[in-house]
Amino acid sequence: MTKIATIGCGLIGQGWATVFAKAGFDVAMYDPAPAAAEHALAAMTQRVADLVAFDLIASSDAPAILNRLTVATSLEEALQDVVYVQESGPERVEVKREITERLDTLAAPDVPIGSSTSGISASRYCEDITGRHRCLVVHPINPPHLIPAVEIVPTQWTDPRIVSITTELMRACGRETIVLTKEIDGFVVNRLQGALLEEAFKLVGSGIVSASDLDKAICDGLGLRWSFMGPMQTIHLNAPEGVEQYVERYGAMYRGFGLGPYDDVDWKEIVDSGLKAQLETLIPVADIPTKQAERDRKLMALLRHKAREQTDH
């Protein structure tokens, strides 16, 4: 059984269909507006061609990928024999509740029902659904067929087996999974973006820097490393003895900026109570010099890539 249903054929649904078909799944696309589904199928041809042009799909694979995509004329047909359902409907709690109820009635037991919602925790619509144990958020970053990160957010009722089946499936589709232990508004990605935007608005709004110069701080500064290494491993490598030393050296400096409700967030305590252990499992202190050299090589390779891009266009 290698069939997945994508419900809702807007840009997000189309992105998901591309991801699943590329990974070898048969994909049944369904939209309550039949014209939307047909239009989406046509748009997929261009999307796959774009991926071929950038070597992200081998051109020899493209026909098979497109062949795996079909438009289902009913929800029943879409859900027949699926191993997974990805719902990308409108962002309204009532609509989510109604459609998830129907999906739960029609899909075989224990097939996970993931929602693409970026703003609605699944507990807000699935409490009264019989199969609430298989409902969860599987939030892509736009555009889903390009950005690998996917947030997996269970409710208090989600069966841990559903979380692990979904995580495995997403990994099999080349997704990089961010698994949350519980619901929180905005999940992780949008909270991180929001925190950075909050400071950015403050700096631009106070006239300290232009929007254009602020953007350079990221795209010619922090964002270069962040495109291949996250902020936690970045700071772990920015002190010879790792994150504990980083927080000893720079924690007070950051605190002095008055960036947030610091009373609640004690960096040192968080380091001591698990973060240090986590990061040293990923990168032991003894490996820091090697990893620093690797980071700089990746940075140089990225700069070469950016320079070539600029020459090409």
Place this chain on the structure above:
Amino acid sequence: MTKIATIGCGLIGQGWATVFAKAGFDVAMYDPAPAAAEHALAAMTQRVADLVAFDLIASSDAPAILNRLTVATSLEEALQDVVYVQESGPERVEVKREITERLDTLAAPDVPIGSSTSGISASRYCEDITGRHRCLVVHPINPPHLIPAVEIVPTQWTDPRIVSITTELMRACGRETIVLTKEIDGFVVNRLQGALLEEAFKLVGSGIVSASDLDKAICDGLGLRWSFMGPMQTIHLNAPEGVEQYVERYGAMYRGFGLGPYDDVDWKEIVDSGLKAQLETLIPVADIPTKQAERDRKLMALLRHKAREQTDH
């Protein structure tokens, strides 16, 4: 006159010397510890070789670049006939004051004296210096010879002409300049990093997500776009009518996350009072679809680059 002095020969000083020599300047490197300067000069050979290996310096240019580097045996010798001084000494106010005083005495009038400090605003050490009008912070992001972003931070006494001469010189050296209108703790880059870290510590500390998964939210998510487009232009392109519409649509959502002292930062007011105008000058609303397509092409090219990197290693 095309000579620059770099004062202090640690990693930051070495990075600067590489930047200036690569841009065609003669560079006099000076360190109060002569052995440090000699060691730095030797280390530069490897640094330049690395850049050649990644096509960031043409191999035919490497000998000339290394030839432009000399070690000065005295501060007087280092500063003779320079057009610019970059000081990368220890991060202590007293040391900054003492060395800047000497630099001011020895360098020709109106030669800018930039400090690499990441944590000390120049007003804290230059108030009583005769030439305080030419003192300012010119803060690189580590490592300076790889990361293009440079923050230029004048004090209340800095002559605007000194700011513009320094900005032009940095641009001539291939630097991407972030010009602040006034001093603020942490400048822009570290404030943005701090805001994101604050939220990251909170999420990991509360057990909602592992450090490893949080990192994916950036290096497989937000950081991909941020490596070629800053956060302001990113949100401007994430609504069909630009930033104003983005804030209308998502402002309330971000506010709901409780990320910071929102009472002080009204996104809509900041949009109305200048941010919208700034971003529409950079990207007119009519150009948004074209720029979105360009962003997605850059994203695909970046993904191709990352995939090739992984195959190579």
